[in-house]
Amino acid sequence: MKQRIASLILFIFGVLTPYSYGIQRFPKPEFETGYVQPQTSMPSARLEFLAYLDVAVLVLALSIVSWMVLKKRSRTGVFWISMFSLAYFGFYREGCVCSIGSIQNVSLAIFDLSYAIPISVLAFFLIPLIYTLFFGRTFCAAVCPFGAMQDLVAFKPQPIGIRLNTILGILPYLYLGLSVLYAATGTDFIICRYDPFVGIFRLNASFGMFVFAGILLASGVFIARPYCRFLCPYGVILNWFSRFSRRHMSITPSNCIQCRLCENSCPYDAIDIPVQSKDPESKQARVKKLILISLIMPLMIVAGAYAGLILHEPLAGIHSKVKLAKQVLNPPKDTKLADTFEMQAFKSSGKPQAQVYQEALLVLNKYKQASMILGGFLGLVFSLLIAGRMLKKYNPDYTPNKGRCFSCGRCMDFCPIKPGS
Amino acid sequence: MQNRRKFIQTAFRGTLLTGVSLLGGFLIFRPVKGQFCGLDFNCERCDKSQSCSLPEAAHFRQTVWQLDPSKCIQCGRCATECVMTLSAVKCTHVYAMCGYCDLCGGYLKPDTKTISTAAENQLCPTNAIKRKFIEEPFFEYEIVEALCIGCGKCVKGCSAFGNGSLQLQVRHDRCVNCNQCSIARNCPAGAFSRVPASQPYLLKGIEQDSSSKPAKS
Numbered sequence: 001m002k003q004r005i006a007s008l009i010l011f012i013f014g015v016l017t018p019y020s021y022g023i024q025r026f027p028k029p030e031f032e033t034g035y036v037q038p039q040t041s042m043p044s045a046r047l048e049f050l051a052y053l054d055v056a057v058l059v060l061a062l063s064i065v066s067w068m069v070l071k072k073r074s075r076t077g078v079f080w081i082s083m084f085s086l087a088y089f090g091f092y093r094e095g096c097v098c099s100i101g102s103i104q105n106v107s108l109a110i111f112d113l114s115y116a117i118p119i120s121v122l123a124f125f126l127i128p129l130i131y132t133l134f135f136g137r138t139f140c141a142a143v144c145p146f147g148a149m150q151d152l153v154a155f156k157p158q159p160i161g162i163r164l165n166t167i168l169g170i171l172p173y174l175y176l177g178l179s180v181l182y183a184a185t186g187t188d189f190i191i192c193r194y195d196p197f198v199g200i201f202r203l204n205a206s207f208g209m210f211v212f213a214g215i216l217l218a219s220g221v222f223i224a225r226p227y228c229r230f231l232c233p234y235g236v237i238l239n240w241f242s243r244f245s246r247r248h249m250s251i252t253p254s255n256c257i258q259c260r261l262c263e264n265s266c267p268y269d270a271i272d273i274p275v276q277s278k279d280p281e282s283k284q285a286r287v288k289k290l291i292l293i294s295l296i297m298p299l300m301i302v303a304g305a306y307a308g309l310i311l312h313e314p315l316a317g318i319h320s321k322v323k324l325a326k327q328v329l330n331p332p333k334d335t336k337l338a339d340t341f342e343m344q345a346f347k348s349s350g351k352p353q354a355q356v357y358q359e360a361l362l363v364l365n366k367y368k369q370a371s372m373i374l375g376g377f378l379g380l381v382f383s384l385l386i387a388g389r390m391l392k393k394y395n396p397d398y399t400p401n402k403g404r405c406f407s408c409g410r411c412m413d414f415c416p417i418k419p420g421s
Numbered sequence: 422m423q424n425r426r427k428f429i430q431t432a433f434r435g436t437l438l439t440g441v442s443l444l445g446g447f448l449i450f451r452p453v454k455g456q457f458c459g460l461d462f463n464c465e466r467c468d469k470s471q472s473c474s475l476p477e478a479a480h481f482r483q484t485v486w487q488l489d490p491s492k493c494i495q496c497g498r499c500a501t502e503c504v505m506t507l508s509a510v511k512c513t514h515v516y517a518m519c520g521y522c523d524l525c526g527g528y529l530k531p532d533t534k535t536i537s538t539a540a541e542n543q544l545c546p547t548n549a550i551k552r553k554f555i556e557e558p559f560f561e562y563e564i565v566e567a568l569c570i571g572c573g574k575c576v577k578g579c580s581a582f583g584n585g586s587l588q589l590q591v592r593h594d595r596c597v598n599c600n601q602c603s604i605a606r607n608c609p610a611g612a613f614s615r616v617p618a619s620q621p622y623l624l625k626g627i628e629q630d631s632s633s634k635p636a637k638s
Contacts, residue, residue: 024518025582029521040513040514042593042621045618046598102600109448113453114454189600193606202597204504244430341609345496
């Protein structure tokens with residue numbers, strides 16, 4: 001009873017003392033009945049070697065798909081591997097870690113010297129790139145669970161025209177640029193944040209995520225693989241690597257006979273229509289165009305960098321340190337609104353205000369440089385896209401566009417020439 | 422024409438391949454800032470293990486998310502922001518710190534009319550704290566993990582009125598180890614960080630040694 005009263009007094013005392021963490025207010029009890037204190041349970045995380053198992057599965061899947069596409073020329077085989085990838089990387093691994101998201105880890109690791117990137121994540125970033133450099137985008141064909149998912153629903157793909165393809169094709173560059181910017185400055189991993197399919201893989205997500213996934217899958221019925229073509233930031237890198245690939249899937253196993261059967265077979269508008277004449281335009285016109293491009297390019301880059309400079313403050317606005325500094329600087333008039341959790345945490349941490357501003361300024365300076373680089377990069381992308389539209393390349397046969405082709409192998413079945421014939 | 426194009430392609434391919442391998446090598450062998458290995462052979466407890474480029478140390482680079490209870494302000498966002506619908510953050514009871522109080526600040530609401538353990542007086546919204554009588558005047562409090570939603574109400578009560586033996590932690594059997602933790606993004610106190618997977622838990626009142634070697638299951 002005495003102890004009970006004592007603890008009651010301490011209880012009241014405790015109410016009066018301000019919040020503090022982990023103070024041994026009450027002594028450790030001495031038990032007389034032989035009671036044994038239970039252990040605090042600390043369940044361990046996923047076993048480490050399983051991360052390397054994922055890498056092994058990745059390599060295996062990439063090898064089999066590349067073989068299926070290039071040697072066996074079997075669309076069915078590619079399809080079944082894509083189902084396996086969907087099951088393993090998608091539903092079993094719940095979409096994490098994926099190569100798309102690993103861009104952010106790599107950019108964070110490059111710029112933040114205190115972050116050591118896990119080897120398995122680095123492997124997920126590099127291995128598909130190396131395979132693409134040799135065999136084309138076989139990763140997109142059947143290893144990426146996102147692609148596999150969208151491939152499943154592409155029932156009635158419609159061609160959307162070169163112009164729309166080019167314009168929407170800018171989006172992935174923008175997305176890539178922003179995600180590298182935010183990852184490198186340690187702000188946020190926006191690819192993971194706005195990942196549409198991970199909610200489906202986990203069967204558990206916020207409402208917004210499901211809506212986004214629903215829109216993508218519904219539009220994916222008519223516009224095949226909308227995420228891959230018009231959003232995927234990893235696709236940008238794969239696109240450029242694939243252009244220089246050593247081998248690449250071909251529509252025909254031997255020589256093209258210009259039968260045009262495959263012309264509309266690609267759901268992704270990735271087949272280049274032949275440009276028959278060797279010199280589609282006069283030399284003079286070509287030189288003129290080249291001069292124009294060389295003038296446009298630096299102009300666009302400078303304009304982009306300038307736009308980045310102007311926009312660096314709004315871009316930095318989502319960084320938590322900048323947000324806090326803004327709140328500290330002008331707290332809302334309404335005291336209820338002003339008492340956010342962030343402000344509570346700031347007050348209880350006992351940091352001086354000057355330090356908050358200092359930290360926010362450092363972040364802003366980082367953003368100034370980074371968003372200028374981002375703007376310049378986007379300017380370069382724009383000018384390259386314009387250049388690509390202006391210059392025509394001699395191309396006598398129906399060939400997959402090495403950059404945009406996902407190596408899914410659908411067009412191969414349309415070719416009347418069979419291997420060995 | 423065909424030859425020239427091929428040459429350019431090969432040159433670019435070579436450049437890209439070199440670039441990729443340089444990037445990979447750089448990221449693997451670059452030491453982490455402020456870490457330098459002085460050949461301490463007790464690697465399990467080494468705090469520089471993330472910088473180690475020995476193949477045996479590769480697994481030290483695996484990271485998990487950790488909540489630092491000393492920064493936590495128990496705002497309650499852990500319960501709502503986690504991608505899992507019963508949050509992976511749950512209350513963890515450090516028995517070694519507990520005072521086994523009858524009037525537990527983590528179990529009972531502070532402003533009740535009558536002092537009793539009736540349901541309306543209990544702090545936990547999901548009835549996840551089990552109270553057991555041990556001996557006069559001590560009571561044991563156990564967290565039923567299946568019910569705990571990680572709201573931190575009990576943690577707030579315990580750290581304000583008690584010993585602070587109730588602490589929020591990321592439970593790694595439930596955490597899916599997202600690349601970017603969505604609670605970390607919304608944590609007002611910045612209490613979340615990536616830590617080496619070899620030291621997943623940070624609890625006050627428990628020696629770091631025991632937590633650095635979680636029970637291998």
